[in-house]
Amino acid sequence: MPHTYEFPRPALTVDCVVFGLDEQNLLKVMLIKRNLTPFRDEWALPGGFVRISESLESAAMRELHEETGIEKVFLEQLYTFGDLNRDPRDRVVTVAYYALVNLAEQKIRPQTDASAAAWFPISDLPPLAFDHDRILATAIARLKGKVRYEPIGFELLPKKFTLSQLQKLYETVLNTKLDKRNFRKKILSMDLLIDLNEMQKDVAHRAAKLYRFDEQKYRKLKQRGFNFEI
Amino acid sequence: MPHTYEFPRPALTVDCVVFGLDEQNLLKVMLIKRNLTPFRDEWALPGGFVRISESLESAAMRELHEETGIEKVFLEQLYTFGDLNRDPRDRVVTVAYYALVNLAEQKIRPQTDASAAAWFPISDLPPLAFDHDRILATAIARLKGKVRYEPIGFELLPKKFTLSQLQKLYETVLNTKLDKRNFRKKILSMDLLIDLNEMQKDVAHRAAKLYRFDEQKYRKLKQRGFNFEI
DNA sequence: TCAAAAGTGTTTTATATACACCCATGT
DNA sequence: ACATGGGTGTATATAAAACACTTTTGA
Known part of the structure; x- marks a missing residue:
C-alpha cells in the first residue's frame, strides 16, 4: 500500500x-x-x-x-x-x-x-x-x-464607469474620504483608464464621462515593473 | 452516513x-x-x-x-x-x-x-x-x-545585527542596490531599531554598532495605523 | 600604512496634500 | 431657478533621491 x-x-x-x-x-x-x-x-x-x-x-x-x-x-x-x-x-x-x-x-x-x-x-x-x-x-x-496595490477594484464596477463611482468604491472599501481633485489627478496620471467618449445616462444632473480600465496596458506596464497604487 | x-x-x-x-x-x-x-x-x-x-x-x-x-x-x-x-x-x-x-x-x-x-x-x-x-x-x-511592507526581513538576521547587514539583506532579497545614507536615514527614522551600545567583534576593519528590532513597539505602532515600508 | 567597511548632511527633485469655485443637466 | 453631482488648477509641504568624504580598526 x-x-x-x-x-x-x-x-x-x-x-x-x-x-x-x-x-x-x-x-x-x-x-x-x-x-x-x-x-x-x-x-x-x-x-x-x-x-x-x-x-x-x-x-x-x-x-x-x-x-x-x-x-x-x-x-x-x-x-x-x-x-x-x-x-x-x-x-x-x-x-x-x-x-x-x-x-x-x-x-x-x-x-x-x-x-x-x-x-x-x-x-x-x-x-x-x-x-x-x-x-x-x-x-x-x-x-x-x-x-490599494492591485487594480482589483474595477471588478466590483460595471465595465463602463465614472470617476466618481471609482472614487466612491475606494472610499467604501478603504473606509476613508478621498479628495476629488487629487484622486482624479492620480488615477488619470497612471494612464490606465480609457476615456470612452460616452456619457452616463438617466441621471438627474450633469452626466459624467464613462471610462473603462485598460487591462492589456496594465499587464504590459506591470511586466516592466510598474506598480499600481492608490 | x-x-x-x-x-x-x-x-x-x-x-x-x-x-x-x-x-x-x-x-x-x-x-x-x-x-x-x-x-x-x-x-x-x-x-x-x-x-x-x-x-x-x-x-x-x-x-x-x-x-x-x-x-x-x-x-x-x-x-x-x-x-x-x-x-x-x-x-x-x-x-x-x-x-x-x-x-x-x-x-x-x-x-x-x-x-x-x-x-x-x-x-x-x-x-x-x-x-x-x-x-x-x-x-x-x-x-x-x-x-517591503512588513518587517519580516529581521527573521533572516541574528537578533543583534548591524545596519550594513540589514541593508545587504534588502539588497539581496529585492535584488537592487540601495544608497547607504538614504537607507540609514529611512530605517532609523522609523524608530524601530534599538541601539544596543554594543560593537561588532572580530572584524578586520572598523566595528559597526549593533541593533535589534523592537517588535513590541512595532506591534503598538501597527495597531495605530503605522505602515512599515522600505 | 594600507585595506575595508563605518559613519555622516545637504541639495535637488518628485510626490502628496490642501483647498473652492463654476458648469451642465434634469426636475 | 434650483438642486445635484461633474469637472478643473495652484501653492505648499513632505518625502525621495542623488551625491563624497572622513573615521576607525585590524592586518
Whole structure:
C-alpha cells in the first residue's frame, strides 16, 4: 500500500467570499441559507466538498455557480483554514476563495444545496455557520489591503464607469474620504483608464464621462515593473 | 452516513519553503533528499502528510522539525496547491508554508523521512520533485513582495545585527542596490531599531554598532495605523 | 600604512496634500 | 431657478533621491 494511504484523510472543502457593491456603494457579501446539516437553516458562505478529479479553483467556481448562479467572476485564493474543530462532524480543511462581482450586472439564482442566497452589508451580518465569520474577516482584510496595490477594484464596477463611482468604491472599501481633485489627478496620471467618449445616462444632473480600465496596458506596464497604487 | 463521506478525499500534505541568508548574503533554500518513492533520491521541499488530529500549522512545524531539526522559526502560510496531477500516485493537495530562519544560528540535522538536508542558493537549484519548483517560485515572489511592507526581513538576521547587514539583506532579497545614507536615514527614522551600545567583534576593519528590532513597539505602532515600508 | 567597511548632511527633485469655485443637466 | 453631482488648477509641504568624504580598526 503506498505511503499516501497511511493516514486517515481530512475532508477537503472550498468556501467562497463573494463581494459586491450595491447602488448606494455599500459593500455586500453573498451568503446562502444552508439546507443541510450541520447548521441547517443558518447563513453560511457558499462552498462545498472538493471532488477527487477537479482542481481547487474549479471546485470553487463550480460551487459558486451551483449555489448562487454566479459565473465568470474574479476569483482568487484567500487562505486555507484547517483548525481541528471547525466542523462539528469531522475534520474538515477548507480552502477559502474570494470573488469580486459587479452586483448590478449579476443575477443571483440559488440552487441545489442552498435554499436561499442573499446579499448582506458587511456592517450588518447575521451569525454565520462554522468559522465563516473568521474567513469573512480574513477576506475583508485582504480586500482592503489588496485594493490599494492591485487594480482589483474595477471588478466590483460595471465595465463602463465614472470617476466618481471609482472614487466612491475606494472610499467604501478603504473606509476613508478621498479628495476629488487629487484622486482624479492620480488615477488619470497612471494612464490606465480609457476615456470612452460616452456619457452616463438617466441621471438627474450633469452626466459624467464613462471610462473603462485598460487591462492589456496594465499587464504590459506591470511586466516592466510598474506598480499600481492608490 | 453523513454528507462528509459522500466523496473520496484527496490526500492532504504540507510543504515548507525555508529561506536563510548565508555569510555572503546569498539567499538560500533548504531542500531535502527524498528517501521514499515517488521521486526517491531527488531534491524536494520538506513536508509530509497532515495527520487527522493536528492543525495545518502544527503539521508544517512538525515536518520541519522532523526532517531538518528546525524549531521556533517564523512560519506563515503561503498558498494551497491542488492541481490534479501534482503527484503521480494519487490526488494530493498541499498547503505550502514559508519559513525564515537565521542560517548562522540554525543547525540542520536531517532525520526520518529525509536522507539528507542542505541549503541551496536560489540562483542555483537542482531539479525539484513534484511541482516544488512552482511552490518555490511562489514563495520567492511572496518574500520579495512582503519584505517591503512588513518587517519580516529581521527573521533572516541574528537578533543583534548591524545596519550594513540589514541593508545587504534588502539588497539581496529585492535584488537592487540601495544608497547607504538614504537607507540609514529611512530605517532609523522609523524608530524601530534599538541601539544596543554594543560593537561588532572580530572584524578586520572598523566595528559597526549593533541593533535589534523592537517588535513590541512595532506591534503598538501597527495597531495605530503605522505602515512599515522600505 | 594600507585595506575595508563605518559613519555622516545637504541639495535637488518628485510626490502628496490642501483647498473652492463654476458648469451642465434634469426636475 | 434650483438642486445635484461633474469637472478643473495652484501653492505648499513632505518625502525621495542623488551625491563624497572622513573615521576607525585590524592586518
